[in-house]
Amino acid sequence: MEIFPVRSSKELKEFILLPWKVYEYDPDWVPPLVYERKKFFNKNKNPFFKHSEVEYFLARENSEVIGRIAAIVNFRHNQFHLDKVGFFGHFEVIRDYEAAFGLLNAAKDWLKYRGMEVMRGPANFSTNDDVGLLIEGLNQPPVIMMPYNPGYYIEFVESFGLRKVKDLYSYFFDPQIGFPENMLILSEKFKKKGNIVIRNLNLKKLDEELEIIKEIYNAAWSNNWGFVPLTEEEIDFLAQYLKSFVDPNLVFLAFVNGKPAGFSLSLWDINQVLIKTSGKLFPFGFLKIIWNLKVRRAMDRARVIILGVTPEFQKKGIELIFFTESFLAGVKRGCKVGDFGWILEDNLLIRKPLEKMGAKVYKVYRMYEMEI
Template sequence: MKVVSYNLPEKLDEFIKLPFNIYKNTEYKKYWVPPLISEVKKLFSKKNPFWKHSKIKIFLAEDNGKYIGRIAAIIDNVSNDFHSEKCGFFGYFECINNADVAKQLITEAKKYLKSEGMDIIRGPMNPSTNDECALLIEGFDSSPAIMMLYNPPYYAELIEKAGLKKAKDLYAWLRVAKDDPPPRIVKIVEHIKKKENIKFRHFDIKNFKRDVQYFKDIYNSAWEKNWGFVPMSDEEIDYMADGLKPLIDTRICHFLEVGGVPVGATLALPDYNFVLKKLNGRMGPLEILKFLYWKRKIKFIRLMALGVKKEYRGKGLEAVLYYEILMACRKYGYSGGGELSWTLEDNDLINKGISAMGGVVYKKYRIYEASLN
């Protein structure tokens, strides 16, 4: 067995397609969601503005002509500048259930990051906290929601045996739509609405660029003090927004306005993983027909982001946003409810708010780290 490093785009196809072989003919295949190969290629493309300030080295483990594991080492200069640290990320980790293979993959990633002057290795990041990140450690008996990850239970043991330890846990919450919010919460929400002269509106697809800018301002204000936060440039926000635009249901994306000014927002997506499971990574003519048919049957959403500008905190506006998204699920046919993810394990204010609205933690994810010194 050997682990070999490559510079993209060399071996990109093999790197992307390796998970299909890892999960094939395993008990985890029914929960794993095959990504669209074309979309993964876009992420690694030079057109993705993330790579203007970041670089990546990929590693493949090969044994007797078969690829049995992969990992990437990533350096995000914006993240390091923002946090005043020298941290390299690892990501895209996939591996057979073999501790030696996993350890060698992680060791090679460590060596590369240390050679580039990094002091810490942290991950999984695919490739940052603004994308897919963290390792699933609880909740293996259901598929992940859109833009969340799935992995077999043994991955945690492989990573820990390779010397990495917990840095932070992330929570994914489940809220079923059919259950009424607690009456106490409803009264509080109605009181806040009247007191603060709040107005709600949906994301306006006709003024897409304007609303993307509003969301960016709210996002960078609301999340800037969160652990792991990395500010996104206008170019990165626009690139991500253009990718999400065809998937957005504007009826479940809200702005909360005070005095006509957007000060809070929710970003939710229908759970397209329900559809992706049926496409096996491809999007040819037949898959397009499948996509158009099955997307109408999505009954579950993922609330990806909910935030209020820092100067408007402490007014209960977050509770109002949670209430509105729950009511929108009911009104617009998302009868399965949704996932709220992710939140930091120690973000007590947000976690207590979700719990008060009837949410329960049903999946846990973990980010690992280790010193390189």
């Protein structure tokens, strides 16, 4: 078996397509869109690479690719946190200890050579993307933009010597049980008392809206563990990906006395459609997606993917207002299952109101690290 860095377009294609081999017989895996993954991993197209250095590695045995990993130095992370943390991510491997350890060692050695003192992950590529290893809630499909992995990955990373640094929670909420009446009343009181105005995203003025969102985003999450400020190019890159299926009725902006104060983004779980495809648009994938989106209307699950309030206006009830507005809009548009995540295990400002409204933790993702 050999571990080697990706150097050709052929090898990059093998890197991108490996999950189709790992999850070939897993009915819960959701294949991503291949064209989107090609753009995401392209170092000339994804703006993440303008401030980070990344090496892709493959594991091959008997001419067959059996594993992959990315080693990542995110300079913006280290400048923001004043540390020397390197990351591993996009880790996929068949059930083979030698291959798993070989890949993790390759990432560790590459990071150490570049002066990193800690290896942390999985991060695909940063906390602004999907992160963590699914350790609880396996054997059910992932929701949009959340990771998924076989259970044996846990044994691999822990046997390698990686240890927990932080857990991330996803909450399940059944809208059919209703929203607590007292919380609905409290939400309205917060609006009036704080002169808080909530409105939906205006897609017709998306460029102007993005300027407001950029201002809110990097302020609202600045105190969160692992936070990395997004560049303007990264926000634009993400917006281009999301705008094709975002529902503006599930996106909210909060203002206090006219000043931007918070942002909440919920997305319909397109994974409910993608799971019925191979990840390829042609020849039949595109037709399947259109059929499920337009004819069958297969999506009845939504994920609250982003919910943040700038430090100046935190603890003034805006978080609860966002939950309330998201619930009311979701139910009105046919949502039957709500997913809230991921949420840091120690983020009680968000966890407490979720639990009061009846949401339950149903998935746990773990970030690991080790000194190198």
